[in-house]
Amino acid sequence: MPVFNIERGESLGILIQQIINGLSLGSVYALIAVGYSLVYSILMFSNFAHGGFLVIGGYICYFVLKDMGAGILIAGFLSLLGAGAAAILTERLAYKPIREKTNNTLYLLIASMGMSIVIENIFVVTIGGRFRALPDIIPTTPIHLSGMATISAFDLISLLAAVVFLSILQLILVKTKWGLAIRAAAYNLRIASLMGVNVNLLISLTFFIAGTLASVGGIFLAVRYTLYPQLGGITIKAFVAAVIGGLGSLPGAVVGSIILGLAEMLTAGFISSQLRDLVVFFFLVITLLVRPQGLFGKDVGEKV
Amino acid sequence: MSAYTEGIICVLCINAIAVMGVSLVTGYTGIFSLGHAGYMAIGAYTAAILTARYSFYFIPAIVAGGLLAALIAYIIGVPTLKLVGDYYAIASIGLGEAIRLILENGGTFTRGARGFPGIPNYTNLTVAVCSFVIMAFLMFNLINGRFGRAFKACRDDYIAASLLGYNTAKYRILSLVISGFYCGVAGALLGGFLLYIKPLMFDMMKSTELTSVVVFGGLGSMSGTLLGMVIITLITEVFRPISQYRMLIYGAILVIIMVLRPEGIMGQYEFGPGMFKAIKEKFKGDHYSEEGRKV
Numbered sequence: 142m143p144v145f146n147i148e149r150g151e152s153l154g155i156l157i158q159q160i161i162n163g164l165s166l167g168s169v170y171a172l173i174a175v176g177y178s179l180v181y182s183i184l185m186f187s188n189f190a191h192g193g194f195l196v197i198g199g200y201i202c203y204f205v206l207k208d209m210g211a212g213i214l215i216a217g218f219l220s221l222l223g224a225g226a227a228a229i230l231t232e233r234l235a236y237k238p239i240r241e242k243t244n245n246t247l248y249l250l251i252a253s254m255g256m257s258i259v260i261e262n263i264f265v266v267t268i269g270g271r272f273r274a275l276p277d278i279i280p281t282t283p284i285h286l287s288g289m290a291t292i293s294a295f296d297l298i299s300l301l302a303a304v305v306f307l308s309i310l311q312l313i314l315v316k317t318k319w320g321l322a323i324r325a326a327a328y329n330l331r332i333a334s335l336m337g338v339n340v341n342l343l344i345s346l347t348f349f350i351a352g353t354l355a356s357v358g359g360i361f362l363a364v365r366y367t368l369y370p371q372l373g374g375i376t377i378k379a380f381v382a383a384v385i386g387g388l389g390s391l392p393g394a395v396v397g398s399i400i401l402g403l404a405e406m407l408t409a410g411f412i413s414s415q416l417r418d419l420v421v422f423f424f425l426v427i428t429l430l431v432r433p434q435g436l437f438g439k440d441v442g443e444k445v
Numbered sequence: 446m447s448a449y450t451e452g453i454i455c456v457l458c459i460n461a462i463a464v465m466g467v468s469l470v471t472g473y474t475g476i477f478s479l480g481h482a483g484y485m486a487i488g489a490y491t492a493a494i495l496t497a498r499y500s501f502y503f504i505p506a507i508v509a510g511g512l513l514a515a516l517i518a519y520i521i522g523v524p525t526l527k528l529v530g531d532y533y534a535i536a537s538i539g540l541g542e543a544i545r546l547i548l549e550n551g552g553t554f555t556r557g558a559r560g561f562p563g564i565p566n567y568t569n570l571t572v573a574v575c576s577f578v579i580m581a582f583l584m585f586n587l588i589n590g591r592f593g594r595a596f597k598a599c600r601d602d603y604i605a606a607s608l609l610g611y612n613t614a615k616y617r618i619l620s621l622v623i624s625g626f627y628c629g630v631a632g633a634l635l636g637g638f639l640l641y642i643k644p645l646m647f648d649m650m651k652s653t654e655l656t657s658v659v660v661f662g663g664l665g666s667m668s669g670t671l672l673g674m675v676i677i678t679l680i681t682e683v684f685r686p687i688s689q690y691r692m693l694i695y696g697a698i699l700v701i702i703m704v705l706r707p708e709g710i711m712g713q714y715e716f717g718p719g720m721f722k723a724i725k726e727k728f729k730g731d732h733y734s735e736e737g738r739k740v
Contacts, residue, residue, distance in 0.1 A: 187535075234700075235700050235704065238704045239703055239704060239707060242707065245707070247477055247660070247664075248660075248703050248707040251657055251660050251703055252699070252703040252704065254653050254657065254696075254699065255657070255696045255698075255699030255700035255703065256696070256700055257696075258650075258653075258692055258693075258696030258699070259697055259700065261692075261696075262689075262692045262693035263693065265689060265692070265693075266689055377649070380538075381539065384535050415550050416550065418542075418546050419543060419546045419550070422539040422540075422542050422543040422546065423543070425535070425536070425538075425539035426536060426539050426540065426543065429524070429532055429535060429536045429539070430524045430525075433525070433528055433532045
């Protein structure tokens with residue numbers, strides 16, 4: 142039920158609080174959405190197994206923390222490596238044979254759905270589908286902002302981590318030779334290969350980057366919502382964010398994620414928390430009706 | 446016939462109606478969809494509410510479910526299908542999820558996430574088989590006639606089709622509307638068979654299943670779709686005792702099919718004398734190829 146009977150100062154506090162929550166959630170979406178967009182920009186298909194990489198990263202982090210007693214830095218590092226390796230393996234096993242055989246991206250799309258079902262159910266079969274809470278690795282102590290709003294340290298840390306990782310990605314893309322190759326491949330994969338880029342290595346690298354970013358998002362989502370095999374399903378929202386921003390555009394993915402995170406949290410705070418998921422898909426449908434190529438999309442859909 | 450066998454036949458007939466709809470839109474018209482479970486949900490809830498709450502006779506309730514699903518398909522199809530590209534596919538994800546969420550938050554009207562119990566048992570063996578026969582008869586007539594050729598023209602080369610005077614957007618929308626009707630009817634029958642429906646039954650996994658059955662059977666082959674549906678339904682039935690491995694095996698089959706034979710089990714062939722003729726021609730062609738080896 143809407144809460145309108147609160148006093149004015151309090152509602153301003155809630156507004157600030159929800160904006161910070163929204164930015165924090167949006168930044169986690171951004172880490173995942175960027176992976177979707179990166180893969181889409183090169184192979185022109187939506188990799189629905191992306192949610193699986195996130196779950197793999199989350200579980201590696203959980204088990205390293207719990208069973209090996211390692212610190213968060215080691216656990217995080219291992220989970221990034223593991224999710225990246227899983228992404229490369231997925232590409233080599235399922236996508237490479239298909240893309241060598243045919244140009245039709247529909248087959249890749251369906252294979253990616255198959256892979257997402259496989260990854261999810263490997264966890265269900267081997268370690269069970271119960272919800273697991275990560276140990277307290279990220280502080281969630283409340284921080285008071287001059288008496289007006291109370292925010293969690295966790296939200297600030299996840300926002301900060303997203304900014305750091307996205308900046309690293311941007312540096313890789315702009316400053317390194319392989320970043321240049323990825324940008325060239327996003328422009329045209331075939332021409333990039335004619336220019337002497339090792340396409341298979343490049344695609345593996347892209348999947349590795351997408352997997353590591355998904356894993357960072359996965360750890361933060363696992364802290365926020367606990368860890369379970371179906372956690373990857375939440376990436377559908379990140380996918381929607383990537384579409385709103387324009388599939389294949391990295392700034393678009395970030396902007397779309399922030400919009401979505403804010404919309405979701407403001408709806409939850411001021412209207413009803415049951416409607417927050419509906420708002421996401423409402424945004425998707427509106428985007429497709431008004432501007433189908435997304436905010437930053439380059440390809441204008443051709444009229445039939 | 447045991448009740449179990451009857452149940453399997455009913456499930457097969459209901460699934461067949463749904464996948465025929467998806468095959469028309471994905472296989473014949475080349476529009477990829479990830480939200481057809483949403484149309485099934487509309488059909489199921491419409492029929493359930495009409496029969497259980499307003500005590501309608503089941504036939505008008507089923508038809509109403511199909512028509513409402515077709516109407517929703519029209520509303521979502523008009524803006525997205527005028528564009529070339531995957532826009533409908535993406536919109537359909539949003540649509541399917543939005544329908545599910547609306548049903549979950551529908552209050553007393555849809556009874557929310559816990560589901561809608563107490564649907565009268567109107568889908569028995571006779572109803573299921575008769576619906577399947579009628580729908581299949583109409584579908585095979587449709588795809589072998591003028592409209593079927595127009596749909597295929599839109600799929601294979603929309604520029605050439607539009608130069609021949611086809612309004613391709615109109616045909617794409619028509620195909621989606623018909624397919625929405627089929628899925629709506631299938632959903633309505635499913636409600637009458639299970640006597641209980643809940644929004645989670647029509648999630649994205651169900652939509653994926655519908656589309657992957659079509660791809661598994663062969664894009665552009667109606668009989669291949671039906672064959673693929675029978676195989677997948679029976680495989681999942683066989684693996685029911687080890688249900689935790691069922692989805693794992695299902696996912697793995699999907700990937701393996703895509704890697705080994707992406708055109709599906711039937712390719713674009715239909716059952717009948719034409720299929721054997723075409724296969725014979727193919728082997729003949731191999732035999733006399735210029736290099737003198739099988740290609």
